[in-house]
């Protein structure tokens with residue numbers, strides 16, 4: 001097994017190629033048609049990412065299923081693109097289920113992992129034909145059991161979301177002690193994996209299928225996966241001693257595959273190399289035939305660019321403040337997680353009329369959003385290039401496909417930007433209309449007054 005410390009990282013951030021799937025001339029045309037801010041999505045990148053993630057785990061001696069965590073970006077055009085790849089969908093709410101049903105995805109391809117786990121919720125999930133459910137509490141398991149009894153038919157394949165309680169070095173961690181996610185392996189209360197397994201093994205209504213864990217997001221130190229899998233191995237051995245018939249058919253190792261923002265990150269293949277032999281050993285010793293890899297960020301982030309327009313600049317001592325018509329209302333993680341999206345001033349299209357002379361480079365350039373809020377200043381990536389910032393020019397924010405559109409909010413009465421997709425045939429297509437102030441006014445109750 002390759003230890004994480006041995007993985008060779010790309011050393012120079014400058015070697016990172018940003019996904020410039022849209023040429024400056026096309027940006028010029030698209031912003032003339034749709035205005036700014038404007039999200040752009042590249043369909044080919046979505047397919048390439050789905051393929052890359054699946055391939056990374058191809059050494060697993062069983063079936064590998066990649067599931068797209070739609071919480072990262074539920075734009076229907078993205079869901080439909082992934083349906084072409086035949087991948088599964090990881091859902092966590094009835095709203096997401098509605099979206100997926102509207103896109104006519106096969107319920108067999110859905111894994112449903114709820115935080116709320118209510119009876120009515122599970123009834124609707126089972127009625128929709130979803131069979132693979134991850135339970136995260138004893139109450140949740142009881143509700144699923146009641147829902148299964150009400151609906152009838154084959155017992156749902158029930159997985160337990162465990163909290164392996166391993167340290168995770170990442171900005172977003174989901175495996176810390178006493179967290180809201182999953183249950184501990186040997187907890188002292190009914191919310192314990194060991195106790196829930198005993199219940200499941202004796203149930204006619206639910207069929208135990210396997211385990212699920214999700215350690216965090218944008219994980220670059222993979223030792224947490226090895227630690228978690230070692231813990232699971234020891235736990236399964238213990239369970240088998242108590243009940244030799246115990247078998248784990250599916251193992252779902254959640255999300256976390258990282259993407260480039262500011263520092264180079266290992267590839268999915270390097271990530272898989274870290275724990276593939278452990279996964280194979282689990283498969284051999286415990287009969288696990290299916291490995292599930294969930295991913296939100298990796299599958300969608302690099303597919304998307306946000307184009308904004310520079311609306312103002314000012315100079316303050318040796319600093320230059322560049323203000324764009326975007327803000328954290330459409331890129332929330334810039335404020336929440338200090339996400340350093342790579343930014344770049346869009347080169348001028350070489351028809352002479354529009355050509356501008358580059359300003360003398362001002363050393364300390366700050367890129368700020370349009371909101372009247374202290375946090376609305378965008379952290380810069382090491383590869384950001386704002387050297388030609390000037391009013392009227394455009395700034396592209398790269399790798400914004402994950403956890404951005406889904407957080408669009410109307411702070412300062414801001415509307416939602418339109419989204420355009422570059423289809424695999426190279427054509428640009430509007431896949432979400434922008435909203436208007438009038439729509440927002442009515443949504444906020446204006447028409448009731």
Ligand SMILES: Cc1ncc(COP(=O)(O)O)c(C=O)c1O
Pocket residue numbers: 069071072090113214216217218254255256257294295296297298
């Ligand atoms: C259960 C579960 N699986 C997968 C993911 C996706 O994680 P990522 O976007 O880091 O791949 C999340 C994200 O919150 C999650 O909660």
